[in-house]
Amino acid sequence: MQVLRRVVILAAFLSAGSLLAQEYHPATTVRKLPNGLTVVVAEEHSAPTFGLCISYGIGSRLEPEGRSGFAHLFEHMMFEGTPTAPKGTFDRVIESGGGFNNGQTANDFTQYFESAPISALDAILWLEADRLKTLDFSPKNLENQRNVVEEEVRVNVLNQPYGLFYAFELPGKAFDKYPNAHNGYGEFKDLDAASIDDVRNFYEKYYVPANAVLAIVGDFSTDEVFAKVEKYFSGLPNKPAPVRPDVSEGMLDKERRSQESDSLARVPGLAIGYRAPSAETHDALVGAVAGEILHNGQASRLYQSLVKEKQVALSISGGLNFNNYTQFEYKGPTLLGSFVIYPPDKTEAQVLAAYDEVIAGLAKKAPSREELDRVVNKMRSDWYDQLEVPVSRAQTLSHFQLLEGSYERAYTIPDQLAKVTPEEVRAFAAKYLVSTNRAVINRIPKPGEHAASGGAQ
Amino acid sequence: MKVVLLGAALLFSAAAASAQKEQPLPKDLPPFGQEKPLQAPTVKESKLENGLTVWLVPQPAFPKVSFSIAVAGGYTADPKDLPGLSDLISATIDQGTKSRNARQIAEALQSAGGDLSANAGKEGFYITSSVLSSKSADGLSVLADVLQNAAFPDNEVALAKRNLASSLEAQEANPQFLASRAMAKVLYGDSPYSVISATKESLAAMAPANLRSEYARRFRPDRALVVVVGDFSADKMLATIKEKFDAWRSPEEAAISVPPPSDAGPEHAIFFISRADSVQTTLSLAAFGPKRTDSDYEAAVVANTIYGGSFGSRLTSNIREDKGYTYTPGSNFSASRVTGTIHTSADVRNAVTGPALNEIFYELNRLATTSPTEREMSQAKRFLIGIKAIQLQIHSAVASELSNLWIQHLPASEIGDYGKKISAVTAADVTSVGQKYFPAARVAVVAVGQENVVRGQLALFGLPIKPAP
Numbered sequence: 001m002q003v004l005r006r007v008v009i010l011a012a013f014l015s016a017g018s019l020l021a022q023e024y025h026p027a028t029t030v031r032k033l034p035n036g037l038t039v040v041v042a043e044e045h046s047a048p049t050f051g052l053c054i055s056y057g058i059g060s061r062l063e064p065e066g067r068s069g070f071a072h073l074f075e076h077m078m079f080e081g082t083p084t085a086p087k088g089t090f091d092r093v094i095e096s097g098g099g100f101n102n103g104q105t106a107n108d109f110t111q112y113f114e115s116a117p118i119s120a121l122d123a124i125l126w127l128e129a130d131r132l133k134t135l136d137f138s139p140k141n142l143e144n145q146r147n148v149v150e151e152e153v154r155v156n157v158l159n160q161p162y163g164l165f166y167a168f169e170l171p172g173k174a175f176d177k178y179p180n181a182h183n184g185y186g187e188f189k190d191l192d193a194a195s196i197d198d199v200r201n202f203y204e205k206y207y208v209p210a211n212a213v214l215a216i217v218g219d220f221s222t223d224e225v226f227a228k229v230e231k232y233f234s235g236l237p238n239k240p241a242p243v244r245p246d247v248s249e250g251m252l253d254k255e256r257r258s259q260e261s262d263s264l265a266r267v268p269g270l271a272i273g274y275r276a277p278s279a280e281t282h283d284a285l286v287g288a289v290a291g292e293i294l295h296n297g298q299a300s301r302l303y304q305s306l307v308k309e310k311q312v313a314l315s316i317s318g319g320l321n322f323n324n325y326t327q328f329e330y331k332g333p334t335l336l337g338s339f340v341i342y343p344p345d346k347t348e349a350q351v352l353a354a355y356d357e358v359i360a361g362l363a364k365k366a367p368s369r370e371e372l373d374r375v376v377n378k379m380r381s382d383w384y385d386q387l388e389v390p391v392s393r394a395q396t397l398s399h400f401q402l403l404e405g406s407y408e409r410a411y412t413i414p415d416q417l418a419k420v421t422p423e424e425v426r427a428f429a430a431k432y433l434v435s436t437n438r439a440v441i442n443r444i445p446k447p448g449e450h451a452a453s454g455g456a457q
Numbered sequence: 458m459k460v461v462l463l464g465a466a467l468l469f470s471a472a473a474a475s476a477q478k479e480q481p482l483p484k485d486l487p488p489f490g491q492e493k494p495l496q497a498p499t500v501k502e503s504k505l506e507n508g509l510t511v512w513l514v515p516q517p518a519f520p521k522v523s524f525s526i527a528v529a530g531g532y533t534a535d536p537k538d539l540p541g542l543s544d545l546i547s548a549t550i551d552q553g554t555k556s557r558n559a560r561q562i563a564e565a566l567q568s569a570g571g572d573l574s575a576n577a578g579k580e581g582f583y584i585t586s587s588v589l590s591s592k593s594a595d596g597l598s599v600l601a602d603v604l605q606n607a608a609f610p611d612n613e614v615a616l617a618k619r620n621l622a623s624s625l626e627a628q629e630a631n632p633q634f635l636a637s638r639a640m641a642k643v644l645y646g647d648s649p650y651s652v653i654s655a656t657k658e659s660l661a662a663m664a665p666a667n668l669r670s671e672y673a674r675r676f677r678p679d680r681a682l683v684v685v686v687g688d689f690s691a692d693k694m695l696a697t698i699k700e701k702f703d704a705w706r707s708p709e710e711a712a713i714s715v716p717p718p719s720d721a722g723p724e725h726a727i728f729f730i731s732r733a734d735s736v737q738t739t740l741s742l743a744a745f746g747p748k749r750t751d752s753d754y755e756a757a758v759v760a761n762t763i764y765g766g767s768f769g770s771r772l773t774s775n776i777r778e779d780k781g782y783t784y785t786p787g788s789n790f791s792a793s794r795v796t797g798t799i800h801t802s803a804d805v806r807n808a809v810t811g812p813a814l815n816e817i818f819y820e821l822n823r824l825a826t827t828s829p830t831e832r833e834m835s836q837a838k839r840f841l842i843g844i845k846a847i848q849l850q851i852h853s854a855v856a857s858e859l860s861n862l863w864i865q866h867l868p869a870s871e872i873g874d875y876g877k878k879i880s881a882v883t884a885a886d887v888t889s890v891g892q893k894y895f896p897a898a899r900v901a902v903v904a905v906g907q908e909n910v911v912r913g914q915l916a917l918f919g920l921p922i923k924p925a926p
Contacts, residue, residue, distance in 0.1 A: 023520045023591075046518065047850050048493035049843075084483045087778070091769035093482065096836040097489055098843020101768070117495065117843045122487035130483070147781030151737070155785055155804040159737045161630040219493070263734045266626045297572045298551075298563035308559070311616065314623045343623060374568040381570025381589045384521050389850045 024384060025411040029222050030401065035238040036210025039229050040397045040407050042217045044390050050121055050218025051391025053113040054128055055398040058206035060184025061107040061247060061332060069186010070194055072105040073149050074202050078112060078131055079103065080141040085130050087141065093123055106325045107184065108332065109402055115391035118219045122228060128214070129232040135203060139196045146191055153185050161264040165443055166271035166339040167323035173256050174273045174335055174439035179247045209233065210241035215398035215407070217390035247332040251275050251432070256439040263446040267314065268342055270351055273335035274438045276320055279328050280404050284320065286428040288327035289420045291319035291336050292375050293367055294358065299374070301358050302338065310354045314341045326386070328413060329399045336432065348442045356435065363429040366422035380414040387411075479832065495846040497873030498855050501691050508679030509702055512859050512869055513694055514686040516852065521570075522593040522687035524600055525856035526584045527864055529680040531577040533649035533715045535671070538662070541655025542671055543577030545614070545663050548621055550575050550584070550672070552613035554606040559613055562599055569596035573603065579650060580715075580793055581864035582675070587853055590688035594697050601701035604676060609668040622660055632739040632804070632905040635730050639925035640741050640800075643728055643901045648718040650796060677707035682863045686852040717795035720745070723901035727915050728925040731908040738810040738906035739802075742817060744899040746790055746797040747890070749865050754792060755878045756886035757799070757894060761790035762837040763887065764824045764895065765801055769836060772820050776803060782813040794865050799894055807907060811914030814904075818897040818918075825896040828888045842876045 028042040044050075063071040081087030094101045099116020101124075114124050157163040168183045175181040214233070216225055252275055262269075277283045294302050295318045306313035318338030320327040342351045367375075387393045387410065397407040409416070501513040535542040551573045552559040566572050570589035575582070584603065588596035628634045638653055645651035655663075683702070685694055722745045746761075747753045765772035765788030776782045786803040801821070805813040829837075848854045849872070862871050903925060904915060915922055 046516070047846060048495055049847055049850065051847075084485070086480065088480070088769075088774065089483065091767075092832075092836060093486065095767055095769045095840040096832075098839040098846070100840075100844060100847075115847050117492070117846060119490040119492050120843075121490065123489060126485070126487050144778065144781040148777055148784050151782070151804065151806060152784035154737050154806060155783075159632060159735060159739075159804065161627065264630045266630050267623055297567060299560065299567040299572075304560060307620070308616070311619075314620050341623075341627070343619075374564060377570045377589060377592070378567045378572070381521065381587070384519070384589075385587070388519060388521070388852065389847065391847070 023414065024387065028397065028407060030407060031226060033209065033230065033234055035234065035236050036208070036241065037233055037236070038213045038401055039226065040213065040215040040401050041222050041225050042393065042397065043220065043222055044217050044393070045219050048118045048219045049115060049390060050118050050216060050220065051113065051115040051389060051394045052124060052128070052214070052216045053111055053391065053394040053398045054212055054214045055109045055111045055395075055402045056206060057211045057241065057244070057402055058110055059106050059108045061179045062245065065178050066190065067194060067198060068182045068190040069149070069184065070190070070198065070202065071110055072184065072186065073145065073191060073194060074199060075103045075105045075110050076145040076149055077135065077142065077199055080138070080145060081136040082130050082134060083136055085127060086136065090127055093127060094120070097123055099124065105184070106330070108330050109399060111395060111398065113391055113395055115389070121218070121220065121225075125228055125232045129236065132207060132209065132212070132233070132236055137196050137200050142194070142196050142199060146194065149186070150188060150191060153188075157185060159264070161262060161266065162269050162443060163262070165260065165269070165441060166273075166337065169260065170271045170273045170323060170335065170337065170439060170441055173258055173441060174252070174275060175249055175333065177247060177249055179245060180249060180333055205242050208239040208241060209236050210239065213398040213402040215394040215401065217394045217397070249275065249333045251437045252439070253436055255435045258439075258441050260441055260443045261446045262443050265443065265445050267344055268442065268444045270340040270342060270348060271337065271441045271443070272340070272355065272438055273323070273337035274433055276334050276336040276432055278332050278334075279321070279330050283428060283432075285416055286420050286424045287336055287432065288320045289372070289375065289379065289417060290362065290425050290428050290433070291322070291327060292379055293362065293371065293425065295319045295322075295338065296375055296378055301362070302355070305358045306340070306351070306354050312342060312346045312351050312354045314343060316340045328409065329396070329403065331403045352440070359429065359433045363426060363433060366426040369422060372420070372422050372425065376417045376420070379417050383413050479830070495876065498686070498849060500859065500869040500872070502869060503695060505678065505699060505702060507703065507705055508707060509705065510682045510863065511695060511698055512682065512684045512863070513691045514684070514855055514859070515689055515691045515694075516686060517688050519852070520590045520688055521587060521852060522590045522596070522685060522689055523587045523852035523856045524585060524597065525684045525853070525860045526600060526604060527682045527684070527860035528582045528676050529580070529864065530675045530713050531579050531581050532652045533579050534675060534713045535649070535652065536667070537649070539667060540649075540652045540659050542659070542663055542667060543582060544621060544655040545617060545660065546582070546668060546671065547575040547577055548617040549609050549614055549668060550607045551603050552617065553608045553610040554602045555608055556606070557599075557602060562603065565599045566596060568592070569599070571596050573600070578864070579796070581860070583857075583860055585853065585856065593687075593689055593694070597697060597701055604681070605702070605705050607672055609665045609672070611665050614665045614668065618660060618663065621655065622657065625655065625657055625660065628654070632732060632735065632737075635732070635905050636739045636741040636802070636903045639728055639730055639903045640743055640901070642926040643723050643903065644743060644745070644798065645718045649715055650718040673708060674710070675713065677712070678702065678705045679707040680712050682860060684856045684859045686856045722899055724921070725898050725900065726921040726923055727902045727904055727918070728923050729908065729912070729915070730903065730905040730925045732905050733907065735807070735906045737804045737806055738904055738911050739804050740810070740814060740817070741903040742801040742900045743798050744894060744901070746799040746894045747792060748797045749792040749794055749867070751797070753886065753890050753893070754797075756882045756890045757790055757797070758841065759834070759837050759879065759882045760824060760887045760890045760895065761788055761799060762841055763829050763833050764788055764820060766790070767837070767840055769840075771823065772801070772817065775820060776813055776816050780812070780816065782806070782809045782816070807910045810904070810906065810911040811917055814902065814915070814918065821895050821897040821900065824891040829884050831884070834884050834887065838879050838882065841879050845875055
């Protein structure tokens with residue numbers, strides 16, 4: 001252990017010349033209101049606008065058993081109005097203020113965000129506080145949004161080739177516990193069974209100040225914005241935060257293989273997922289780098305081998321937490337995996353053989369310093385994109401504060417990445433990227449539907 | 458070398474969310490605060506001796522730099538017998554130069570924190586990359602090499618053709634792609650404007666020699682623009698660009714010119730594409746609108762926002778928030794120097810295909826026959842101006858917007874005039890463009906779905922139902 005630690009320090013020292021420390025770390029302040037609401041504020045004066053994100057500690061992974069898809073269906077209900085601001089008011093006020101809003105449900109959080117010219121800050125804070133007081137629990141609105149959500153599932157899953165099977169089918173093969181294994185978009189039978197009482201109970205349990213982090217980035221003074229937040233949010237009562245269930249699952253001990261047919265796809269696809277650790281661990285940080293060495297763009301090992309050299313794949317994408325959100329914003333076990341589309345004249349075995357050779361190469365020999373630096377540069381650059389505009393920085397700050405109890409990693413990830421060593425990457429691959437720790441789904445066009453003609457010439 | 462400074466303020470029009478007739482706002486809702494003027498980016502324009510246009514937007518503090526390089530001529534400039542050649546140019550332009558192979562190009566860009574994206578539009582071809590500001594010179598070297606020395610190696614072209622053939626095959630399963638391709642043919646007939654991708658046949662006929670000659674013809678400094686946005690010193694960046702691009706020369710032959718498409722609008726009919734196993738009908742409706750330089754362009758932008766261009770729009774309120782027919786309603790108005798299209802789309806479950814189309818027709822006709830309310834006008838204009846201000850905080854969005862303006866022969870100053878022009882649009886202007894462009898009788902409809910399930914619903918409209926072209 002001591003030896004390893006020394007190696008880490010030495011490597012970090014050697015790489016310091018090429019990687020600047022703390023390139024981007026603007027002043028940021030966090031406070032907690034007496035009712036438990038955590039608030040993160042950062043000033044950004046480059047334009048007279050602001051971005052805001054309120055994240056709640058509830059996501060698809062944490063929704064009740066037998067109510068698959070409920071966290072997401074509920075997210076839709078948050079836009080359906082309140083007794084004081086009826087349906088339609090929210091969009092109307094925000095658009096009239098020159099802004100936009102949206103919501104998104106991930107595995108470990110549900111986020112609501114807005115961005116607008118600074119003149120709309122008070123109105124938008126008021127609207128966010130208003131929908132944390134109570135909602136218009138109307139059966140008519142529930143029926144309406146159930147329809148909308150089912151259309152969402154149809155347009156993104158049921159009516160599309162591949163139907164995002166790497167996101168919605170693969171976890172069910174790779175995990176055993178309901179929270180990790182079930183389909184977060186939801187089964188129609190569960191969506192159809194959801195009642196207005198479910199909506200009310202869910203709201204009362206999860207949508208409490210102590211289970212939320214509000215982050216605001218924009219053209220204001222920090223004190224001024226804290227005063228506004230207190231004005232609009234401090235009247236909300238303090239209720240206990242829900243207890244997070246134990247979602248932990250260790251590594252798999254046997255490979256899980258399955259096959260699906262697809263009536264819409266013309267070309268076969270393969271989804272591969274290895275169980276990987278929770279984002280706050282050091283292993284996960286290393287895993288993120290390993291995932292990008294394998295998958296990041298045309299310079300990546302899998303692209304070079306499978307698409308260019310062996311020509312057994314048409315495209316490949318993936319990485320750590322590839323089927324949910326970013327490589328760093330989740331909590332609990334996830335998958336490091338790939339989605340491969342391959343030519344009809346190749347077999348699953350040929351694709352996997354080439355894939356396994358690349359994985360084994362990484363597990364056997366540490367990447368060169370040059371390769372690692374190159375990939376880390378790209379990861380830092382991609383990470384900065386997430387901090388560029390106020391609204392996406394607010395999202396990132398609120399996720400880290402919620403998931404890890406501190407926003408700090410939003411700014412320090414570039415630095416942390418720069419300290420990952422080649423040997424750590426190799427050791428990660430040797431430990432986690434083994435066939436006994438993975439699930440594989442081969443998805444093939446339904447026979448007789450279409451003559452697949454796009455193969456090799 | 459001429460350097461011009463541009464800068465303008467985007468200003469809001471009316472103040473606050475004023476009294477609304479439809480429904481009063483909550484009494485405790487705080488009013489909007491004091492407006493602050495929104496500064497549009499300052500563009501430093503220059504031109505190299507070889508004719509290359511350079512637009513620089515230094516925005517210090519954030520450690521990244523975005524490049525966007527635009528070349529005149531996109532799908533419409535492709536050789537008539539090789540429609541969609543631009544797709545193969547996109548796939549192979551970074552697959553080798555005189556001095557770097559494909560892998561070296563990808564690795565060099567990755568090392569700078571970027572990658573390369575190459576895309577054809579109708580009238581322009583765009584190469585973009587976003588890199589760490591500390592590595593911007595390295596990134597620019599690779600881009601300059603790709604722009605001037607692409608080699609289109611035979612083996613890389615062969616592989617790209619094979620992969621593109623499979624992508625085309627895969628696209629045949631995508632209902633939105635099928636609808637877009639059919640609509641382009643309905644709108645533009647045999648004109649080059651009807652091309653949205655290569656075809657299986659055209660792809661098979663493409664050879665490395667076609668790529669090399671087209672590249673030599675189209676990629677020329679006198680018809681190209683380099684935009685750089687982000688954390689850099691303008692003087693140093695300009696010097697670097699000069700160094701990297703100075704040897705680039707335009708060919709003797711005249712640049713490509715493409716005849717504009719016909720102004721005759723599409724037939725008011727339903728063009729049907731049968732797709733087995735569809736659980737939704739993909740609806741696409743389009744009519745011609747004003748062109749980018751027409752005087753009613755901005756009025757049509759506002760009208761489209763009220764009709765279907767935002768969450769708060771009439772179409773979304775109706776077919777999503779009231780009736781729950783669809784997750785994805787929306788309309789989009791896009792315009793170039795020679796085209797303008799108002800396009801509506803929605804994916805609806807099979808059983809409500811007829812009712813959804815009926816509501817879309819209703820909303821089009823409502824915009825054509827009635828005037829917008831004051832609240833709708835104020836909301837749409839403030840939304841458009843505010844969103845623009847937010848977008849212009851993103852380096853790559855500024856770069857892409859400037860590239861598009863240049864391809865449309867518009868000045869960089871247009872980016873700063875947007876707010877003023879949108880603010881000036883009146884309810885009467887919107888009523889006028891509503892009458893002129895939005896009547897449902899002007900639109901063509903493309904529907905992709907299960908024929909035996911939805912054809913009966915579509916037949917009720919009394920329109921000709923034809924196979925899609």
